[in-house]
Amino acid sequence: MNFRIIYNQTEDNIVVVGEFEEYKHEEQLMEFLNLLQKQNFYITFLEANIVPRNIVEKLFTLQEDGRCTIFVLERYLYSYLQNLGIKCKYTEAHWCFNKLENKLPNEKQTLNKEDVYIFLNELNNVYGYDYTDYQIDSISRRINVAMIKEGICDFALFKHKVLNNQKLFHNLFLDFSINTTEFFRDPEVFALIKNKILPYLDSYNHIKIWCAGCSTGKEVYSLAIMLEEAGMLGKTQIYATDLNPYVIEEGKNGMYSTGTLDKDINNYRNAQGEKSFIQYFDITKGYIKVKSELMKNILFFHHSLLSNGTLNEFNLILCRNVFIYFNDGLQEKILRNFYNSLDNNGFLVLGKSEGIQRNNGEKYFCKYDEKLKVYTRIYS
Ligand SMILES: C[S@@+](CC[C@H](N)C(=O)[O-])C[C@H]1O[C@@H](n2cnc3c(N)ncnc32)[C@H](O)[C@@H]1O
The missing domain is CATH 3.30.750 (Transcription Regulator spoIIAA)
Structure with a gap:
């Protein structure tokens, strides 16, 4: 249109x-x-x-x-x-949404895993989005939520409607995408990046960082703040990618609610930020807006980790709180891709509840700080 x-x-x-x-x-x-x-x-x-x-x-x-x-x-x-x-x-006529959402625990049904798997294959055939290697329990929960939002209790009917209505698929796609994020999430990880990784990377003339599964950009701007304070932002290019195109637009806008400002400031301090968190933002009554100086070296774009192509040669890749949605096989495939996308001495940072044990990641990475899930690429 x-x-x-x-x-x-x-x-x-x-x-x-x-x-x-x-x-x-x-x-x-x-x-x-x-x-x-x-x-x-x-x-x-x-x-x-x-x-x-x-x-x-x-x-x-x-x-x-x-x-x-x-x-x-x-x-x-x-x-x-x-x-x-x-x-x-x-104004959309989803009359039942609010009413039903509160009833979620009662209305929840147990979906048969095999049926869900068949449905995911059908979605891939019809729409070209492959969720078959996502964690089936997590996907089933999201389908449940989507069914309740659409006011449909019968899985067969829901399937039929989604497979024949692009708009419904679009809503389901958004329900599959869990975009929870924060500024300086797990601040001790940012403190380690600041104290150990950045001093090492500073020996390079030009630095390339990939923030994969960046959601609305808070993680990316946190990193940019750390780089700015280390005097390294000018020589760094950050690639920020996500499967969900709308979070990418939010990232480009760089506008965030003030609702979490206390937590943001606290996280920044715990990450050993050296200045004042709010100096990096223009502040209005309702929202904060990232200052344009901080945005200069960041490129946000839509990209799926399921695609085969590699982006290279990065010195640091952050992919935090994304693996939790994938099964072990898909995690291995993506780790191999990260291995191919990193330079020989490159670092990988995963989320705190993720790791490289169950997915054969030890073939590609060595432990640097196991507690904080920081790894280095095996030298080749
Ligand atoms: C929970 S958020 C994590 C955001 C950020 N990394 C953090 O830790 O604060 C997970 C993000 O992964 C993205 N994602 C899920 N599947 C993906 C895929 N196949 N390719 C790229 N991004 C994906 C989601 O859209 C979502 O924005």
Whole structure:
């Protein structure tokens, strides 16, 4: 579907059709911002899951002045805006969502693992997304949640609908993607990166880091802050990738709710941050926005760890809290890919509940700090 902005002057109604992308729709961006000079109006976003940073900022100020009412039809955009403190109305007819979500524990069904596996194969055949090597229990839980959100109790019916309706698959895809993240998550890992890994990497003229499964970017910006404080950000290129395209857009926007600020500051201190956490952000009433200096050397892009191609030659790869969703075979495949993507002396950092024992990872990596799940590539 083509992207369009429709303005109905008599009703003061602006409707945005399709996904709003900053670089593809530069002209429309200006047109849209011009329309927002008016006094009182309605904006409806049809089919957009995320909107560019300058629109989010504009919406925020318009709302503060009480000048517009925002409607959204996609639940991803709804939670993104709400999370940033922008009030909007969710208009999709998922009448049962809130009512049923509270009932989750009672409504939960035990899905047969083999049926789920067959369904995952069918999803791969129809939509080309392969979840067959994800942890089956975790995927089954997500399917359960999705069934409840759609108000469907029968798995066979749910399967049929998802396989025949791209929109339903899209919602399921978002339910499969668990994007929990924080600034300086597990601060002691960042302290080790700061005290041990960065001094080592500083001997290079140019440093390449891959943050795989980066979610909305908080981990990436935490790393950028550490590099900045070590005086190394200027010579570093960070590649930040994720399967979910919307978290990638959130990462590019670099806007986050102030709701977790106390925890963020605490984590930063525990990670031995040397300055003040908030100096890296522009702060408004509702949200914080990463300063542009910090964003310069970061490239966010959509990428699946299941794809075979390697990205190389990295000095450091972070892939934290992503392996927990994969079975051992897939973990091994990805570890092999990381091995091929790292330079000879490269480091790998996994999440604290992950490791290299059960997935043959010891073929590719040696322990550097087992407790913090930091590894070095076996020399070849
Ligand atoms: C729990 S978050 C972890 C975020 C961050 N690394 C951290 O530790 O704070 C897991 C992320 O992995 C991503 N993911 C899941 N499967 C993936 C795949 N096949 N390829 C790339 N990313 C994937 C999800 O979209 C999600 O954003």
